[in-house]
Amino acid sequence: MAESWATLGIDLHLEPTGSLGLRRGLTDALRDAVRTGRLAPGTRLPSSRTLAADLGIARNTVADAYADLVAEGWLTARQGSGTRVATGLPSPAGAAVPAAGRAPRRRAADRPTxxxxxxxxxxxxxxxxxxxxxxxxxxxxxxxxALGYGDPRGRPELRTALAGYLARSRGVRAGPENILVCAGFAQGLKILAAVLRSRGVRTVAVESYGLFVHWDLLAAARLATRPLPYDDLATDTRAIPDAGAVLLTPAHQFPMGTALHPDRRAAAVDWARRTGGLVLEDDYDGEFRYDRQPVGALQGLAPDQVVHLGTASKSLAPGLRLGWMVLPPSLVDACAAAKGHSDTCGVLDQLTLAEFLTSGAYDRHVRAARLRYRRRRDTLVAALAARAPEVRVTGIAAGLHAVLRLPPGTEQSVLQAAAWQGLALHGLTTYRHEHAVTAPLDALVVGYGTPPDHAWTAALEALCRALP
Structure with a gap:
């Protein structure tokens, strides 16, 4: 929709813009209206039904946009008072305005509990x-x-330590010369997207459910994304469309939580060998396995066709900004050139992570974290069985989150109830590609690894109160 008009209790012109769908466009338009002061703090917004009628769009689109902005902190939702613009936001003429998609600074009382x-x-x-x-x-x-301008591939100490660790823990086949250190998964994907585009790739196949941040990075490199079907065996890689690469989370699909079926793993590798395409393997929270043996890296099956991407963001902390790519020999020089002429990752943190890996401290930390997260998962499953038996929990054999399947048509109402409980929570719809061919599901994606230990019990209690 190029231009729409709506009356929200005050005269306000909304323009849902962008090429990524009406929901994103409406979310951006509402956020901008709050940012610029056109929607003042405390302003009550119309119901999703009313605004949908005013804009001529689906009610669920408006409900999803409201839910996104409540989670980000731009709006508040309270039972009996509707959806309102949050108070305590930075003044448009005062403090710096937060970037799109980032939660603004708010008073403690306005933050989700x-x-x-x-x-x-x-x-x-x-x-x-x-x-x-x-x-x-x-x-x-x-x-x-080491304190000077370094090799864009990263410090050799860290690349050597990673080669050894990934070989024994993930089955990766590569030497230090094949590893490029980057500032997390996003930078690695950005580098790969630039290299793929320069080599004539125009389309990347992706999973039906994933992170829009990754799809946006590919779009910024002028690469189209085409979602693959998803079923009980996870992503269907048997008929990858006309694409130069495919982005997968084979060990633990985010957000669905399943491992890619062996036949689908083989199909992805066969496709790459047959077509010369590239498999981009996102080893999402690969260290955390509870009820089964670790799934080996797809890269171990085809080192010349698979790029293995890992990160310390889930095992340690995203603030470290440390990730890595294990590259086929044919891509090492091109990716190093795309990264820049010198290392852009902090040398001291690289050296520290290398020491952490080689000393055994990393393994000890991961084992302790695995036990702690497994206990949280078990507590979550037990609480839901007792208090919400109609909710089916899936994707719990690994990772830091669970998928809660809801009765059809209830996702938005549960998210609204969660907001009333002061609970920040995402629905599965948040992670669905706008062109996905897979039928939509009503579900919640619950990050049980997120709260600190002292807040876990209260967060779980709030979740149970919000469920049908």
């Missing part, structure tokens, strides 16, 4: 003491030249 949004580990459990010890040892042993 509980947080079950997936994608972040328990940050309070970061191993500060062990990390500091490793940093001291690493800095003491570091050569002077």
């Amino acid at each position: 509980h947080n079950l949004v997936p994608g972040t580990p328990d940050l309070s459990a970061f191993p500060r003491t062990e990390w500091l010890k490793a940093a001291r040892r690493a800095l003491t042993a570091a050569p002077t030249e």
Whole structure:
């Protein structure tokens, strides 16, 4: 829709813009109206039904946009008072305005009381003491030249440590010369997208459910994304469309939580070998397995056709900004050139992570975290069985989140109820590609790894109160 008019209790012109769908366009338009002061703090918004009628769009689109902005903190939703613009937001003429998609600074009273949004580990459990010890040892042993402008591939100490760790823990087949250190998965994907585009790739096949941030990065490189079907065996890779690459989370699909079926793994590799395409393997929270043996990396089956991408964001903390790509030999030079002429990742953190890996501290931390998260998962499953037996929990054999299947047509009402409970929570719809051919499902994606230990019980209680 190029231009729409709506009356929201005051004269207001909304323009849902962008090429990524009406929901994103409406979310951006409402956020901009709050940012610029056209929607003042405390303003009550119309019901989703009313606004949908005014704009001539589906009611669920409006409900989804409201839910997104409540989770981000731009809006509040309270039982009996409807949806309103949050109070305590920065003044348009005062403090810096937060970037799109980022939660604004708010007063403590306006923040969600509980947080079950997936994608972040328990940050309070970061191993500060062990990390500091490793940093001291690493800095003491570091050569002077390490403090200069470095190799864009990253420090050799970290690439060597990663090669050994990934070989024994994930079945990756590569030496240090095939590893490029990057500032997390997003930077790695951005580098790969630029290289793919320069080599003539125009389309990347993706999963029906995933992170729109990744799809946006591909779109920014002028690469179209085409979603693959999803069924009980996870993503269907048997008929990958005309594409130069496919982005998969084979060990633990995010957000659905399933492992890619062996036949589908083989089909992806066969496709790459037959067509010369590239498989981009996102090893999402690959360290956390509870009820089954770890699934080996897809890269181990075809090192020349698969790029293995990993990160310390889930095992340690996203604030470290440390990730890695294990590249086929044919891509190493091109990706290093696309990253830049010198290393852009912090050298001291690279050296510290190398020491953390080689000393065994990383393995000890992961084992302890695995036990703690498994206990949380078990508590979640038991609580839902007792208090919400109609809700089916899936995707719990691994990872830091669970998918809660809801009765049809109830996702938005549950999200609204969660907002009333002061609970930040995402529905499965948030992660569905706008062109997905898979039938929509009503579900919640619950990040049980996110809260600190002291807040977990209260967050779980709030979740149970919000469920049907």
